[in-house]
Amino acid sequence: MSPFSEVRFVAQRELRKSFRSAKGIVLLVLSLLGGTAVTLLLAWVQQLKREKLPNVTPEMIESAREDAMTQAFGDPATGKMLSHTPEVLLAVFFITIWLTPLLISLLGFDNVSGDMQHKTVRYWTLRTRRASYMVGKWLGLWTTVSAITLTMHAVIWVVCIVRGEAPAASAISWGVRLWIITLPISAVWCGISTLVSSIFKTPIVALLATFAVFFVLWVVFLIGLRFNVNALTYVYPNTYDGFLINARIDRWMTGLAACVGMTALYVGASSYMFTKRDL
Amino acid sequence: MSADEATTTKEASAPPPAPAAESTPPANGTPAPAAKADAGDASPMSNPYAKEAAPSAEVFVAEGAKKRKKKPVEIAIRLTKVTKRFGAKTAVDGVSLKVKAGSVYGLIGPNGAGKTTTFSMMAGFLQPTEGVLEVLGYSPMQVDELRSRIGVLPQDALLPGTDKVGEFLVHMAQLQDVPPDACEEAARAVLSEVDGRDWWGVKCSSLSHGMAKRVQLAQALIGDPEVVLLDEPTAGLDPRVAYEVRQLIKSRKGRCTLIVSSHNLAELEEICDGAAILDRGRLVASGSMNELTASSEEIRIKLSPGPAPIPLVRDLPMVKRVEWDEERRELVVYFERGQGVDAEQVIGAVLWVLLQNQARISAVSKGRGLEQRVMELTD
Structure with a gap:
C-alpha cells in the first residue's frame, strides 16, 4: 500500500471522528454562531455609519479604504483591489485568521496525544507507516478546520447577501477567495498543533502546551513588529495573510511558499519524532 | 536445546495448510476456510454464522496474497541479544530466542520480568536499545513488509471510543490492504469468529471489558495473519469467555505462528508448544513445553x-x-x-x-x- 493511501485512510477516519465527536460538533456550532453574530454586528455598524454619515458616499468610503489598505499592505495595487472587497467579508476574514489558532488548538490538542494516552495508536502503527499516520492526522485536522471555516464563511455570505451588504456575485467570489487564503495559514497552525500533540501523551498537557506555543509565537511576532525585526515576524503564520491577500503575484507566491514550507517543516518534524519514539 | 529447536517445525512462508482430511489448500498455501467450517471448529465461540462467514474472510487473502511480498522464513521471530532500557532501568537484558513458524509460543514470567516489553518490541511499539529483532525476516518497524502478515492484541490499548465496531474493523482491514470490496466481509467474518456479530453497529466505548477484548482479538485476527501476538488474551475475562478465547486461540493453532504472553500458566501449558521464561529482563529458560516441565x-x-x-x-x-x-x-x-x-x-x-x-x-x-x-x- 502506498503512503498516500495510508494517509487517505487515516485522514478520512479523522474527519469522521471529528464531526461525530461532541467537541467537533460544539466547535462547529460555536463557529457558526460566532460568525453569524460578528457578521450581524459588522452589518449593524455599517448601517450606523450610513445613517450617521449620510453625506459620505460609497465612493468616498472606497477611496478611504484604498488608502488604508495601501498603507497597511505597502502596495497600491493591493489597496485598490481590497477597496472593492465587501467590507463585512474583509473584516470577517481577518477575524477568522485571528481566531483560527484557537479553533485549531481546541480541535487538535488530542489529535495524537489522545491516541497515545490509552495506546490506541498501536492499532494504527501496526498497519501504517508512522509518518503516514502523522501526515494523515495533520490532513484530517486541516480538512476539519477548513470545512468548519468554510461552513462559517458560507453562512456569512448568505447573511451578507440577505442583508444587502454586497451583491451575491461579489459576496461569493470574494468570500471563496478569502476562504482559500485562510487555508495555507491554517495548514501551518495545524502542523504546529499536530507536532505539539505528538509530543505529549496527556491531552490536557498537550492543550496547555499548544496554547503556550501559539502564545509564544504571537509574542515573538509582536516583538518583531515593535523592534522592526522582520525575521521574527515571519515565524508567526498569520504574518502571511498580508502576502496571500496581496495583488502582486510574487508576494502571493512568497506567502504560499512560506506556508507550505512551514507546514512541511512542522509535519516533517512531528513525523520524524513520532517514528523515533516508543509508543 | 534452544527454543526454536524445541518447537514444532512447520512450513514457514505461509500459514501451514489445514490437515488434508479437512481441506484442500489453495495454490498459495493458505488454508481453505470452508474445510475448517466443515470440520466444525471454525467457530470456537459457538457462533452459527461463523461457518458461513469464514470463507469470505479467506477469499481476499487468497487474492490479496498475490500482491504480498513474502520472504520465506523458517524462523517467524528471532531476537538476537535484544536489550531495552528505559533510562537507567533495563527492562530486557540481552534476550535471544527464536520462534519457529507455525508454533504456539508462550512468554512467561512474573510482573516486571520484561514480557510485555519484549512483546512490544516484537510488535514494533518499542524499539530495542541494543540487539536485533526480526519478524518474518523483517524489522517490526518495516510496516509495509509486514502489513497483513502480523496481527497483534496489545494488552492495554483501548479501542477508539468514537468508532463503531464494524467501521473500526473495516478501517483496520483497509489499512491491511484487503481489497476494498472484501473489507466488510473480512470484518464481519472475524467478528463472527469472536462471537460478536451483533456488535457491528455498537460504539467501541459502549463495549464491556469482555466484549472489547474480543473485538481487540478480532482486529488481531483480521486478514488471517501469519504471525499473531497476543498479550494477556484472557486477562480480566470471566471464566466462560476466557475459555472461549482459549478455544479460539487453539483453533488458530497450525494456521499461524502464535506468541502468547500471559500470567496464566495453566493456560499456556495447555495451548503452547514451547515457551520462554523471563525473569528481571533476562531469559532464564526456553524450550518445548515438554522440556520446560x-x-x-x-x-x-x-x-x-x-x-x-x-x-x-x-x-x-x-x-x-x-x-x-x-x-x-x-x-x-x-x-x-x-x-x-x-x-x-x-x-x-x-x-x-x-x-x-x-x-x-x-x-x-x-x-x-x-x-x-x-x-x-x-x-
Whole structure:
C-alpha cells in the first residue's frame, strides 16, 4: 500500500471522528454562531455609519479604504483591489485568521496525544507507516478546520447577501477567495498543533502546551513588529495573510511558499519524532 | 536445546495448510476456510454464522496474497541479544530466542520480568536499545513488509471510543490492504469468529471489558495473519469467555505462528508448544513445553494413605531414580527417555506395580507442571 493511501485512510477516519465527536460538533456550532453574530454586528455598524454619515458616499468610503489598505499592505495595487472587497467579508476574514489558532488548538490538542494516552495508536502503527499516520492526522485536522471555516464563511455570505451588504456575485467570489487564503495559514497552525500533540501523551498537557506555543509565537511576532525585526515576524503564520491577500503575484507566491514550507517543516518534524519514539 | 529447536517445525512462508482430511489448500498455501467450517471448529465461540462467514474472510487473502511480498522464513521471530532500557532501568537484558513458524509460543514470567516489553518490541511499539529483532525476516518497524502478515492484541490499548465496531474493523482491514470490496466481509467474518456479530453497529466505548477484548482479538485476527501476538488474551475475562478465547486461540493453532504472553500458566501449558521464561529482563529458560516441565523425564504420583511400595517402583528397569515425600505422599519417578521408553509407558508400568501392591492412587501427572518450573526459575 502506498503512503498516500495510508494517509487517505487515516485522514478520512479523522474527519469522521471529528464531526461525530461532541467537541467537533460544539466547535462547529460555536463557529457558526460566532460568525453569524460578528457578521450581524459588522452589518449593524455599517448601517450606523450610513445613517450617521449620510453625506459620505460609497465612493468616498472606497477611496478611504484604498488608502488604508495601501498603507497597511505597502502596495497600491493591493489597496485598490481590497477597496472593492465587501467590507463585512474583509473584516470577517481577518477575524477568522485571528481566531483560527484557537479553533485549531481546541480541535487538535488530542489529535495524537489522545491516541497515545490509552495506546490506541498501536492499532494504527501496526498497519501504517508512522509518518503516514502523522501526515494523515495533520490532513484530517486541516480538512476539519477548513470545512468548519468554510461552513462559517458560507453562512456569512448568505447573511451578507440577505442583508444587502454586497451583491451575491461579489459576496461569493470574494468570500471563496478569502476562504482559500485562510487555508495555507491554517495548514501551518495545524502542523504546529499536530507536532505539539505528538509530543505529549496527556491531552490536557498537550492543550496547555499548544496554547503556550501559539502564545509564544504571537509574542515573538509582536516583538518583531515593535523592534522592526522582520525575521521574527515571519515565524508567526498569520504574518502571511498580508502576502496571500496581496495583488502582486510574487508576494502571493512568497506567502504560499512560506506556508507550505512551514507546514512541511512542522509535519516533517512531528513525523520524524513520532517514528523515533516508543509508543 | 534452544527454543526454536524445541518447537514444532512447520512450513514457514505461509500459514501451514489445514490437515488434508479437512481441506484442500489453495495454490498459495493458505488454508481453505470452508474445510475448517466443515470440520466444525471454525467457530470456537459457538457462533452459527461463523461457518458461513469464514470463507469470505479467506477469499481476499487468497487474492490479496498475490500482491504480498513474502520472504520465506523458517524462523517467524528471532531476537538476537535484544536489550531495552528505559533510562537507567533495563527492562530486557540481552534476550535471544527464536520462534519457529507455525508454533504456539508462550512468554512467561512474573510482573516486571520484561514480557510485555519484549512483546512490544516484537510488535514494533518499542524499539530495542541494543540487539536485533526480526519478524518474518523483517524489522517490526518495516510496516509495509509486514502489513497483513502480523496481527497483534496489545494488552492495554483501548479501542477508539468514537468508532463503531464494524467501521473500526473495516478501517483496520483497509489499512491491511484487503481489497476494498472484501473489507466488510473480512470484518464481519472475524467478528463472527469472536462471537460478536451483533456488535457491528455498537460504539467501541459502549463495549464491556469482555466484549472489547474480543473485538481487540478480532482486529488481531483480521486478514488471517501469519504471525499473531497476543498479550494477556484472557486477562480480566470471566471464566466462560476466557475459555472461549482459549478455544479460539487453539483453533488458530497450525494456521499461524502464535506468541502468547500471559500470567496464566495453566493456560499456556495447555495451548503452547514451547515457551520462554523471563525473569528481571533476562531469559532464564526456553524450550518445548515438554522440556520446560520435564514431562518427558519424570512423572509424579500422589498416593492416599495406605501401602507405598517404593522399592518395587525403584526396581523397574526404566526407572532411573525415585523420590518419595512421606509427608505429602508424593512419589516422583525419574526415567530416561528413548529406546522405546516414554512417559506413558513409565506411567503404565509404575501404576501397575502400585496397584498390584494395594497402593491407593489419588493423582498422576507428567513433569513438574509449568507453574512449579516457573517458581523454581524465578525469584
